[in-house]
Amino acid sequence: MDAFNSANSHNERIVIRNGEILHIRNFFDKELSDHYLNVLLESIDWKQEKMNMYGKELLFPRLSAWYGDSDKPYAFSGITLQPIEWSTDLLEIKRQVESKVNVTFNSVLLNRYRHGNDSISWHSDSEKELGKNPVIASVNFGATRIFQLRHIQTKEKIAIELSHGSLLIMLGELQHFWQHQIPKTKKVVGERINLTFRVIK
Ligand SMILES: O=C(O)CCC(=O)C(=O)O
Numbered sequence: 001m002d003a004f005n006s007a008n009s010h011n012e013r014i015v016i017r018n019g020e021i022l023h024i025r026n027f028f029d030k031e032l033s034d035h036y037l038n039v040l041l042e043s044i045d046w047k048q049e050k051m052n053m054y055g056k057e058l059l060f061p062r063l064s065a066w067y068g069d070s071d072k073p074y075a076f077s078g079i080t081l082q083p084i085e086w087s088t089d090l091l092e093i094k095r096q097v098e099s100k101v102n103v104t105f106n107s108v109l110l111n112r113y114r115h116g117n118d119s120i121s122w123h124s125d126s127e128k129e130l131g132k133n134p135v136i137a138s139v140n141f142g143a144t145r146i147f148q149l150r151h152i153q154t155k156e157k158i159a160i161e162l163s164h165g166s167l168l169i170m171l172g173e174l175q176h177f178w179q180h181q182i183p184k185t186k187k188v189v190g191e192r193i194n195l196t197f198r199v200i201k
Pocket residue numbers: 109111120125138147162180182194196
């Protein structure tokens with residue numbers, strides 16, 4: 001089955017060991033990307049979540065928010081998030097992403113990296129409620145950051161620059177074999193927002 005509706009020259013289809021990635025650099029044009037960046041910075045209910053590690057409270061090195069149409073709570077990294085109702089802008093972005101991939105998403109996790117010292121460390125999106133081989137669509141606004149993938153067995157590494165207005169889709173068995181992260185950077189970088197659209201079963 002072909003999960004992608006159409007291929008065009010802006011698409012980069014990356015076939016890797018045990019998985020597949022589609023990367024579209026200018027999925028949203030500059031003007032629309034600027035608009036969404038500003039709207040999301042302003043309107044999303046951003047929180048810095050805490051995690052309990054061996055009795056110590058750790059603040060996540062980023063802000064996050066969970067929106068969706070399901071009232072099922074979503075548990076990840078030791079915390080549970082209750083979804084907030086979709087906003088018009090989020091539904092608009094979701095519709096455009098869905099026009100590219102044959103999946104209807106029911107939730108989105110938003111992460112906001114305020115500066116180079118914000119990050120997300122190695123993990124796979126392999127929570128039970130995402131199902132066996134989840135399709136995860138990742139939308140990027142704001143500063144360019146490096147998205148790294150690491151094969152769990154071979155330790156092979158892949159790096160992809162995710163820039164303003166880009167869309168990255170992860171699919172196949174990728175989450176079983178690869179971890180990914182956004183490392184911290186010493187470079188001076190502005191704010192970045194990432195949205196990962198998901199299907200919670
Ligand atoms: O910010 C990103 O590009 C990745 C976010 C991510 O991996 C996640 O939310 O699970």
